[in-house]
Amino acid sequence: MSQAPAMSEAPAMSEFEALERALMEVPAAEADLPLPELEAAATSAGLLDVAYATFDSPVGRLLLATTPEGLVRLAYVDDEEQEDSVLAQLAAKVSPRILAAPRKLDRPRHELDEYFAGARRRFDAPLDWRLTRGFGRRVLEATARIPFGSSSTYLQVASEAGSPRGSRAAGNALGANPLPIIVPCHRVLHSTGGLGGYTGGLERKRLLLAIESGQETLSVG
């Protein structure tokens, strides 16, 4: 038997071996051809439901996702597994028509860069709130109104959301915040003065509060 080229099935027609090998060599030479971009065509066809990008920030790797309406998700993604699970969640809850399209995230990304550099106190990019609902949304809306550099409590945002005794539920809603940093759940603390919790880990919460108190200026790296 002659040596068969590596294929998903052993070729039965060894009489054509040289020809088969030559046929397989050409595509290998084309491995470096750039693949055409889909972003522009998908956008003008109205088929790009979710565009996303990942990038490094002073608080770790972030994933940003936007719909045509606005920013729908910001997530801390420390590894590929987390990234995949955020994307799977978006596919299930928003639309599976998801493409990596970094240019669509230029604006919020730029605002975040400015924020981390201490040059921005609030975010102006439009938001898409569709991943929130009911009481949770009202809690997050109350949280979005907490000004830069100040803080609130679980009790207070729960009251503002219409449920003065719902501080635990408010904590859950903040833990499920689809837009951390932008909707500043890091500014919500325990009434006793404790830090409380944070989706991205308490270290990040401390860092964000430090940036806002001017104790820390951060650069990527």
Added chain:
Amino acid sequence: MTLPPFQHLLDAHGRDVHRFLVASVGRHDADDCFQETWLAALRAYPGLRDAANLRSWVLTIAHRKAIDHLRSRTRVAVPVADVPETAGPVPATADGELWGHVRELPRKQRTALALRYVADAPYTEISAVMGTSEDAARRNVHEGLKRLRLEYQP
């Protein structure tokens, strides 16, 4: 049913689809066909019922786009009612003589060879994409190789 994010399909199969199209319609037109293929896939994607074999699904769309493309090119070049079996004039490509010869084979043989040697498709997949039996897929590959060998010595 939960479908994976579309970007995952593109990452996993974009390269094979592009190579298949380069082999089918030539490098010059492959990019247009590639865009048309993935836009059609993106349009149909949320309504997809069976996510079991997404690669074959996208290759099937690419195959159809390649056929459409070759037909319209033939119509433009030679205004006759019958669509010739072959791909018409071989476009100038940098991918050598061999695939130029492949593109002159009858359409089914050409497609089968492209799927087999460019997209590394097993015969089950070739038959699924081309809508033929597995025996017919084998035959198309075999006949294509036989004919190609008469015209080309590697």
